[in-house]
Amino acid sequence: MENVDYEAVHDELFIMLEDHMIKELSLTLAEMNEFDISEFLGELWETDQTRMAMVFRLLSKEIAADVFANLEVEEQETIINSITDTELGDIIEDLSVDDAVDMMEELPANVVKRVMRTTDAETRALINKYLKYPENSAGSIMTAEYIDLKKYMSVREAIARIRRIGEDKETIYVCYVTSAKRHLEGVVTVKDLLLSDDDEILEDIMDTNVICARTTDDQEDVSEQFSDYDLLAIPVVDKEGCLVGIVTVDDVIDVMEQEATEDIEKMAGITPSDRPYSRTSAIEIWRNRIPWLMFLMLSATFTGMIMTHFEDALAAQVVLAAFIPMLMGTGGNSGSQASTAVIRSLSLGDVEPSDVLKVVWKELRVAFLCGVTLAVINFGKMYLVDRTLLGNAEVTLTVAAIVSLTIVFVVMFAKVVGSTLPIIAEKIGVDPAVMASPLISTITDAVSLMIYFNIARILIPSLR
Amino acid sequence: MENVDYEAVHDELFIMLEDHMIKELSLTLAEMNEFDISEFLGELWETDQTRMAMVFRLLSKEIAADVFANLEVEEQETIINSITDTELGDIIEDLSVDDAVDMMEELPANVVKRVMRTTDAETRALINKYLKYPENSAGSIMTAEYIDLKKYMSVREAIARIRRIGEDKETIYVCYVTSAKRHLEGVVTVKDLLLSDDDEILEDIMDTNVICARTTDDQEDVSEQFSDYDLLAIPVVDKEGCLVGIVTVDDVIDVMEQEATEDIEKMAGITPSDRPYSRTSAIEIWRNRIPWLMFLMLSATFTGMIMTHFEDALAAQVVLAAFIPMLMGTGGNSGSQASTAVIRSLSLGDVEPSDVLKVVWKELRVAFLCGVTLAVINFGKMYLVDRTLLGNAEVTLTVAAIVSLTIVFVVMFAKVVGSTLPIIAEKIGVDPAVMASPLISTITDAVSLMIYFNIARILIPSLR
Numbered sequence: 001m002e003n004v005d006y007e008a009v010h011d012e013l014f015i016m017l018e019d020h021m022i023k024e025l026s027l028t029l030a031e032m033n034e035f036d037i038s039e040f041l042g043e044l045w046e047t048d049q050t051r052m053a054m055v056f057r058l059l060s061k062e063i064a065a066d067v068f069a070n071l072e073v074e075e076q077e078t079i080i081n082s083i084t085d086t087e088l089g090d091i092i093e094d095l096s097v098d099d100a101v102d103m104m105e106e107l108p109a110n111v112v113k114r115v116m117r118t119t120d121a122e123t124r125a126l127i128n129k130y131l132k133y134p135e136n137s138a139g140s141i142m143t144a145e146y147i148d149l150k151k152y153m154s155v156r157e158a159i160a161r162i163r164r165i166g167e168d169k170e171t172i173y174v175c176y177v178t179s180a181k182r183h184l185e186g187v188v189t190v191k192d193l194l195l196s197d198d199d200e201i202l203e204d205i206m207d208t209n210v211i212c213a214r215t216t217d218d219q220e221d222v223s224e225q226f227s228d229y230d231l232l233a234i235p236v237v238d239k240e241g242c243l244v245g246i247v248t249v250d251d252v253i254d255v256m257e258q259e260a261t262e263d264i265e266k267m268a269g270i271t272p273s274d275r276p277y278s279r280t281s282a283i284e285i286w287r288n289r290i291p292w293l294m295f296l297m298l299s300a301t302f303t304g305m306i307m308t309h310f311e312d313a314l315a316a317q318v319v320l321a322a323f324i325p326m327l328m329g330t331g332g333n334s335g336s337q338a339s340t341a342v343i344r345s346l347s348l349g350d351v352e353p354s355d356v357l358k359v360v361w362k363e364l365r366v367a368f369l370c371g372v373t374l375a376v377i378n379f380g381k382m383y384l385v386d387r388t389l390l391g392n393a394e395v396t397l398t399v400a401a402i403v404s405l406t407i408v409f410v411v412m413f414a415k416v417v418g419s420t421l422p423i424i425a426e427k428i429g430v431d432p433a434v435m436a437s438p439l440i441s442t443i444t445d446a447v448s449l450m451i452y453f454n455i456a457r458i459l460i461p462s463l464r
Numbered sequence: 465m466e467n468v469d470y471e472a473v474h475d476e477l478f479i480m481l482e483d484h485m486i487k488e489l490s491l492t493l494a495e496m497n498e499f500d501i502s503e504f505l506g507e508l509w510e511t512d513q514t515r516m517a518m519v520f521r522l523l524s525k526e527i528a529a530d531v532f533a534n535l536e537v538e539e540q541e542t543i544i545n546s547i548t549d550t551e552l553g554d555i556i557e558d559l560s561v562d563d564a565v566d567m568m569e570e571l572p573a574n575v576v577k578r579v580m581r582t583t584d585a586e587t588r589a590l591i592n593k594y595l596k597y598p599e600n601s602a603g604s605i606m607t608a609e610y611i612d613l614k615k616y617m618s619v620r621e622a623i624a625r626i627r628r629i630g631e632d633k634e635t636i637y638v639c640y641v642t643s644a645k646r647h648l649e650g651v652v653t654v655k656d657l658l659l660s661d662d663d664e665i666l667e668d669i670m671d672t673n674v675i676c677a678r679t680t681d682d683q684e685d686v687s688e689q690f691s692d693y694d695l696l697a698i699p700v701v702d703k704e705g706c707l708v709g710i711v712t713v714d715d716v717i718d719v720m721e722q723e724a725t726e727d728i729e730k731m732a733g734i735t736p737s738d739r740p741y742s743r744t745s746a747i748e749i750w751r752n753r754i755p756w757l758m759f760l761m762l763s764a765t766f767t768g769m770i771m772t773h774f775e776d777a778l779a780a781q782v783v784l785a786a787f788i789p790m791l792m793g794t795g796g797n798s799g800s801q802a803s804t805a806v807i808r809s810l811s812l813g814d815v816e817p818s819d820v821l822k823v824v825w826k827e828l829r830v831a832f833l834c835g836v837t838l839a840v841i842n843f844g845k846m847y848l849v850d851r852t853l854l855g856n857a858e859v860t861l862t863v864a865a866i867v868s869l870t871i872v873f874v875v876m877f878a879k880v881v882g883s884t885l886p887i888i889a890e891k892i893g894v895d896p897a898v899m900a901s902p903l904i905s906t907i908t909d910a911v912s913l914m915i916y917f918n919i920a921r922i923l924i925p926s927l928r
Contacts, residue, residue: 033673035692163658172655173637190654191636194627209497227721228499230714232696249713250694253720257691260724261808267728268804269797277809278819282829289801290834293875296797297838298845300790307786308856315782322771325909326764328789332796333733333760333902337753340732344725345741355742365746370754374761381762392772407761438797445789 010040017044017051026058034063038070045075053082065094072279073106080111089118096170098143098251101130105140106274138222139215141255142236142245147175151185151203155196162190170248174233177206182242184210184235212237215244219255224349226252263347266433267340269296292438299442306446310453313463319394320456323403324449331410331448332441334370338363338418339440343432346422353427359419367415371408379404402459406452413451414444474504481508481515490522498527502534509539517546529558536743537570544575553582560634561587562607562715565594569604570738602686603679605719606700606709611639615649615667619660626654634712638697641670646706648674648699676701679708683719688813690716727811730897731804733760756902763906770910774917777927783858784920787867788913795874795912796905798834802827802882803904807896810886817891823883831879835872843868866923870916877915878908 009032016025029037037059044052056079059067068076068091080088092100092115104112104127116124126144133139147169149158158175166172175193177186186206196205212235213222225234226249236245262272269292273280280288307314314321342359345351351359382400386392418440422432457463473496480489493501501523508516520543523531532540532555544552556564556579568576568591580588590608597603611633613622622639630636639657641650650670660669676699677686689698690713700709726736733756737744744752771778778785806823809815815823846864850856882904886896921927 031673033675033693035694159658166655166659172658190658191630194623194636194654195630209495211497227714227717229497230499230717232713249696249717250691253691253694253713253717256717256720256724257812260720260728261812264724264728264731264804264808268800270801270805276812276814277805278814278822282826282833285805285826285830286833286837289798289830290837293794293797293801293834293838294841297790297794297842297871300793301845301849303789303793304786307789308783311782311786314785315779318775318779319772321778321785321788322768322775324785324788325767325771325792325913326761328792329764329767329906329909330757330761332905333757334753336732336902337734337757340728341734341741341749344728348721348725348740350740350742358742362746362749366749366753369746369750370757373750373754374757377758378761381765385765411757438800441796442793445793449789 009036010043013040017055022058025055029055029058030060034066035070037063037067041067041071042075045078049078050082053079057083057087061090061094065091069095069099072276073103074279076103077107077111080107080115085114085118088115089120092119093123096143096145097126097130097245098141100127101140104131105135133215136219137215138213138217138219138234138236138247139245141219141222141251142215142247143170143251144245145170146233146235146243146246147172148178148182148243149175149188149202151177151201151206153202154198155193155200155202155205156198158188158193158202159198162193170246171233174231174246176235176243176246177202178243184212184237184241184243186210187235189232210235213247214238220259220347222247223252223255223259227256259347263343263433266431267343269293269438296438296442300445302446303442303449306449306453310449313453313456316463317394317399317456317460319392319399320402320452324452327403327406327410327448327452328441328445330374330407331414331444334367334411335414335418335440335444338367338415339422342419343422346426346432351423353423356420356423359423360416363415363419364412367412368408370415371411374411375404375407378407398459402452402456406448406455409451409455410444410448413447414440417443417447473500474507477504481519486522489519493519493522494524498530499534501527501531505531505535506539509542513542514546517543521547521551525554525558529555533559533563536740537567538743540567541571541575544571544579549578549582552579553584556583557587560607560609561590561594561709562605564591565604568595569599597679600683601679602677602681602683602698602700602711603709605683605686605715606679606711607634607715608709609634610697610699610707610710611636612642612707613639613652613666615641615665615670617666618662619657619664619666619669620662622652622657622666623662626657634710635697638695638710640699640707640710641666642707648676648701648705648707650674651699653696674699677711678702684723684811686711687716687719687723691720692813723811727807727897730895731807733757733902760902760906764909766910767906767913770913770917774913777917777920780927781858781863781920781924783856783863784866784916788916791867791870791874791912791916792905792909794838794871795878795908798831798875799878799882799904799908802831802879803886806883807886810890810896815887817887820884820887823887824880827879827883828876831876832872834879835875838875839868839871842871862923866916866920869919870912873915873919874908874912877911878904881907881911 013025013028041052041056044055068079145168147162147165149161162172162175173190175188176184177188179185186208187210188202188206192205211225211229215236215238222234225231231249233246233248235243236247238244265272271288271291273288342351379400382395382403386395421440425432425434477489477492505516505520508519532543609632611626611629613625626636626639637654639652640648641652643649650672651674652666652670656669675689675693679700679702686698689695695713697710697712699707700711702708729736735752735755737752806815843864846859846867850859885904889896889898
């Protein structure tokens with residue numbers, strides 16, 4: 001058993017397409033996995049959209065919807081625009097509600113209108129209901145295709161029901177026991193069922209201590225519960241405690257990737273976008289990046305003002321300017337190490353906002369160790385390399401002392417600010433990731449300069 | 465049905481412990497979920513390790529191993545050191561192989577020795593075999609507890625076998641069909657079995673197009689396959705194609721969190737560690753952070769040398785110094801935006817190293833847009849605010865032009881370097897995350913200064 005080389009298969013598919021070997025093409029596609037087909041269609045889309053829609057129509061009805069669900073929204077739009085209303089209706093019917101909702105949220109309004117027109121009343125009502133849940137909530141990622149059981153059923157009856165209605169369910173492995181009024185009463189897995197006697201009653205084997213989510217819960221909290229409790233699916237209940245849907249582990253994996261990407265982007269001062277990088281236009285990337293760049297450029301005015309304020313000192317001792325980039329770089333890096341560690345710990349639930357004092361105390365000790373190490377190395381380097389080896393007479397012992405002392409203070413300041421700002425952000429309900437390196441570097445830059453010039457003024461009396 | 469407030473439960477548990485209400489304590493614990501018990505033990509460990517071991521011994525044998533598997537390795541060590549050899553043997557016996565191996569990899573050698581002594585020969589051999597797989601490989605995270613079936617079995621026989629041996633398996637929902645020589649021949653899910661007739665033969669319903677991993681595959685690639693193909697488990701085969709274990713989705717979720725954390729840490733210049741931040745000592749954090757800080761501080765020597773080289777220009781036009789922090793900051797931020805976007809796209813498989821030209825072309829356009837926007841705003845700000853409003857006569861139109869022109873070049877340089885370095889790293893087999901912001905900022909800093917001073921020399925003839 002070996003993994004097939006999909007690059008080779010793709011090349012083969014392209015050749016069949018080139019040579020109009022339609023029959024061979026359909027046969028090869030029929031053997032392939034939905035994910036690989038959608039990857040192939042995605043490649044095709046980039047070069048020839050008409051052809052891509054043509055290939056899609058070669059797919060059998062059984063897998064068309066699964067392939068469709070895996071496509072990017074622009075690719076879905078191409079297909080919607082080139083198939084008949086009946087074909088479209090069939091596909092939407094076969095999609096899971098969560099996939100249909102995902103798509104609707106991103107399609108242009110006129111396309112949504114056509115899609116809604118082709119679907120039957122029941123599906124339309126369901127999609128409309130799901131579209132009302134806030135973005136990134138449990139409600140917006142859940143699906144309605146779950147198996148519900150009753151507590152008075154026997155194991156035999158439950159298995160019979162699963163065999164009867166299981167075909168189109170998102171998962172059959174976790175089943176939910178509900179009351180007549182759809183209140184969630186318990187959960188029972190297929191493993192529980194298979195490992196119990198056929199005559200046992202669900203009420204006796206179901207787990208009543210159910211971990212569940214509310215429709216309004218943030219998707220990040222839902223994914224946290226999956227990783228804590230090793231779940232395959234989580235039931236989602238409304239305000240009245242009625243079961244309205246489930247979220248399955250495959251959707252949660254996508255959520256986790258998306259949330260990690262968003263955190264990483266925010267930490268680098270990029271406005272997160274749902275679209276993958278390769279599909280984002282230069283204009284859109286510019287729009288996502290320019291706000292922070294602009295904000296940070298303008299905040300650097302303060303640094304400039306501090307430099308201007310100390311202009312006389314700088315003119316008298318131009319050698320001091322040579323170490324400014326290093327000091328600001330060291331401050332920025334120290335701060336972003338601290339903020340990154342704290343932001344990640346907050347988002348994994350390892351650190352709580354109430355731990356702020358513990359964190360500051362730890363960072364102070366780390367900063368002291370880092371600061372002293374760097375200061376000693378810097379002093380040695382300035383004295384041995386800059387002064388002795390390179391013969392730069394301006395680098396006096398005093399200058400080396402000023403720079404090294406500044407390092408200690410800058411590192412300590414940067415680490416404390418870097419670790420506390422994200423915690424404060426979390427406390428006041430702002431996303432901690434926004435408080436990351438770029439902002440902290442800007443603050444540290446300004447403060448580093450003030451520390452530097454003030455130490456210089458103290459140690460070089462002529463600068464006062 | 466409501467989520468229980470575990471903070472309140474924890475407080476209650478602490479009170480029972482304080483008041484020596486041992487019976488009530490065991491009863492409450494018996495009602496709790498393994499994850500919540502292990503969280504409670506973790507809290508207890510931080511204040512009183514003896515008591516924590518005592519509470520652990522109150523747990524029923526059925527859940528002791530599951531709770532144990534959820535603990536941090538230091539907590540596991542505490543327990544190992546306070547229970548008898550027989551108790552220890554029982555727990556190790558009940559652990560999944562992957563959990564046992566995880567623990568062994570981190571325990572001190574003398575503790576490992578004792579653990580190995582208490583387990584029976586078979587388990588010991590299995591653990592030893594797994595310990596030989598490289599760290600972070602599929603082999604190191606797989607487990608041996610899967611269900612194997614034969615292709616000549618009927619659905620009825622398969623279900624009977626699952627009911628008989630399913631109890632201790634990591635998952636029963638995905639079963640593997642193997643030959644007499646343990647070659648993997650196909651995969652069949654419990655859903656396939658339940659939705660087929662009892663008399664059908666596995667050979668006719670199994671999927672022979674199995675997506676599988678090799679023992680030596682990187683765990684990151686394995687988790688990529690889970691998210692691409694929506695898997696619940698993946699079979700792991702050795703060089704001969706024989707099935708040796710499986711990786712389940714709950715382990716993959718942990719891998720994904722761990723890999724995202726590692727990427728984020730590397731991007732901030734931190735040596736990744738397996739231990740959560742709250743459990744890492746100040747000394748260890750220092751050790752993880754100081755190498756990059758030191759390297760980057762020493763690389764900033766180049767920036768310093770460039771400043772020294774242009775010292776005369778700087779002395780003649782001290783006003784130029786005031787804009788250095790802003791230029792370096794803007795360069796650093798532009799570069800880290802590009803590197804972050806590219807690193808994340810590489811790790812999600814959205815961008816391949818072969819896309820390097822596409823990426824550079826896109827970044828060039830984005831950089832041009834960003835650079836021109838920032839330059840225009842900066843020119844306006846310098847002319848209107850610095851010169852007119854603040855009356856800083858040194859900020860001449862020429863100086864404003866020099867700074868604005870530099871911004872365009874610096875942003876373009878930073879974005880190109882920021883996007884290409886990670887791709888080059890990936891190509892030569894270095895982790896792209898290591899090429900992230902700190903390193904790119906340092907390179908950008910040096911180049912920004914050279915661009916700045918050269919433009920200044922061209923536009924201010926007296927500086928030549």
